[in-house]
Amino acid sequence: MNAAIKINNLSKTFIARDTFPGIFGSIKGLFFAKNRELIAIKDLSFEIAAGERVAFIGPNGAGKSTTIKMLTGILHPSSGEVEVLGLIPWKDRHALGYQIGTVFGQRTQLWYHLPPSDTFDLLSKIYEIDPQIYKDRLQELISLFEIEHLLYKPVRQLSLGERMRCEIVASLLHKPKILFLDEPTIGLDINAKLMIRGLLNRLSKDHGTTLFLTSHDTADIEQVCDRVIVLDKGLIITDSSLKDLKKTYMKKKILTLVMDEEHLLLSLSGIKVLENAHHHFICEVDISSTPIDRVIQEALKLTTLKDITIEDPSMEEVIRLLYGTNRNV
Amino acid sequence: MFKIQKYISIFKLSFLHALKNYKALIGLSIFLMTCLIIFAHLWKIAAAKTGVVTFNPEQLLWYIAFNEWVLVSIPDTQEDMEQDLRSGRLAYLLPRPISYLGATFAEALGTLTVNLFVLGFVTFLFTWWQVGALPFHPVGLLVTILFGFIAGLIAVIFQMLIGLSAFWLQEVSPFFWIWEKLLFMLGGLMLPLTVYPQWMQTLAHFTPFPAILGERSALALDFNMDSILTLTLSLTGWGIFGLICLLLVYRKGLRILNVEGG
Numbered sequence: 001m002n003a004a005i006k007i008n009n010l011s012k013t014f015i016a017r018d019t020f021p022g023i024f025g026s027i028k029g030l031f032f033a034k035n036r037e038l039i040a041i042k043d044l045s046f047e048i049a050a051g052e053r054v055a056f057i058g059p060n061g062a063g064k065s066t067t068i069k070m071l072t073g074i075l076h077p078s079s080g081e082v083e084v085l086g087l088i089p090w091k092d093r094h095a096l097g098y099q100i101g102t103v104f105g106q107r108t109q110l111w112y113h114l115p116p117s118d119t120f121d122l123l124s125k126i127y128e129i130d131p132q133i134y135k136d137r138l139q140e141l142i143s144l145f146e147i148e149h150l151l152y153k154p155v156r157q158l159s160l161g162e163r164m165r166c167e168i169v170a171s172l173l174h175k176p177k178i179l180f181l182d183e184p185t186i187g188l189d190i191n192a193k194l195m196i197r198g199l200l201n202r203l204s205k206d207h208g209t210t211l212f213l214t215s216h217d218t219a220d221i222e223q224v225c226d227r228v229i230v231l232d233k234g235l236i237i238t239d240s241s242l243k244d245l246k247k248t249y250m251k252k253k254i255l256t257l258v259m260d261e262e263h264l265l266l267s268l269s270g271i272k273v274l275e276n277a278h279h280h281f282i283c284e285v286d287i288s289s290t291p292i293d294r295v296i297q298e299a300l301k302l303t304t305l306k307d308i309t310i311e312d313p314s315m316e317e318v319i320r321l322l323y324g325t326n327r328n329v
Numbered sequence: 330m331f332k333i334q335k336y337i338s339i340f341k342l343s344f345l346h347a348l349k350n351y352k353a354l355i356g357l358s359i360f361l362m363t364c365l366i367i368f369a370h371l372w373k374i375a376a377a378k379t380g381v382v383t384f385n386p387e388q389l390l391w392y393i394a395f396n397e398w399v400l401v402s403i404p405d406t407q408e409d410m411e412q413d414l415r416s417g418r419l420a421y422l423l424p425r426p427i428s429y430l431g432a433t434f435a436e437a438l439g440t441l442t443v444n445l446f447v448l449g450f451v452t453f454l455f456t457w458w459q460v461g462a463l464p465f466h467p468v469g470l471l472v473t474i475l476f477g478f479i480a481g482l483i484a485v486i487f488q489m490l491i492g493l494s495a496f497w498l499q500e501v502s503p504f505f506w507i508w509e510k511l512l513f514m515l516g517g518l519m520l521p522l523t524v525y526p527q528w529m530q531t532l533a534h535f536t537p538f539p540a541i542l543g544e545r546s547a548l549a550l551d552f553n554m555d556s557i558l559t560l561t562l563s564l565t566g567w568g569i570f571g572l573i574c575l576l577l578v579y580r581k582g583l584r585i586l587n588v589e590g591g
Contacts, residue, residue: 072424097426109421113349125338126427
């Protein structure tokens, strides 16, 4: 495997200062506050191959952003080894900077009173891109992200979705081999989210860019990534392909039957009725105990079916299950 | 491409950005003129009555105007640095193949240059209109203006040093408050240092403040080669000292850095 990212026993500990509430507590805290070790990441190990699209997810405070910051060389780890494109991020931060891109949702790299084109020109100088290559690259990204009409508009006048498209273009100008995305669709409307996801897919497909994404929006994960690493309290709780994850955790299916009868008097073990009225019978089927075809066969004995729909539970449900499982351990 | 060109590009863009942010320039100009009106009225009465100042009232108003010009022009770089850390923008800036310190300095320099030019014109015309006289040597004025740019640059270096304290404390305002008050007092913002008690004058000369404000402004009104030489040495020395401190503190700060968010 041609590894783009290699992490071995990575740990990061912060020192937190405990203080006391209230005014007197604050004064007391000046003299008696205690330092406490806070483990953000503990013995993290994984590898990511070049071109992979990995979702790095977990509840708030799981250590996702801390890991990204170590991978991009912003933070020094407390212990462990990291290699990104063969470089040690915190030691070779500037050399690595030429090969990676970062997108942080709701944080900006564009100059507020100037049009995005000015920031793009500046970044081409910072990344030392040959003027002709820059011109071609920018043209390519302008058509891919459809930002021609935004190029000369001051950033302060752009909508959040428009700005995010420009932010991603800014991060891609130097053709990074790895793109780190931290909540890239946060705050965007549904159309803008769909557009960003589509663009990331095309980027990965056309250019083989490795994507490392953190997001609380499960649709980002479902529509962009093919591997999921789940982190909680600084530990990896799951690392598998999206397909396997669904197979493991999606033991329930949602079955919708449209029938002639007003409602259906069906009672079986392993099914949970969600709706039963207006010619619609919707239930959750536990396929580990009751096969779907058995439910349909039983329904056919009682009525004539006009339509059948079988759905997987949402990715959100899978994630909820994952987090829940870990918390119960 | 020479690496210095990266910083020149940032300087140029920051210059343009500050120009486009004309509302901020109008706000600063109004603030500056308000300060000058208050001090003009205050000193017309106080200086005439007390006679503690060696300058006449016209000279004193120009002295204050030269001080205020530089003081108001210095960008709040320390606040920008604190915001970079608090908002997590630092996560964008640090991985780039460019020095964060150098980029911040170039950006501050762009804003400082626009402020000094625009507020320089405002200060000159407004004070001339208020005072009605130009009681200084023309060469002295040019040297004061040139040293005004250098003084602004040195103030930016020290304010960046204050900005770096955010790496440890997340908050720069207490340090900046102390810096600003010391600059007002030991820099001779409202009164030339010569009227201070001897011990305060001695103390002030162990700090960069007089070179940034009072001594530099007094040069236009009391122009002589000795003062130019002293001021050149003082500004150069404090500039080098500030830069060394900045690099050392930055190196140390990077190791303990904890960028917000996550």
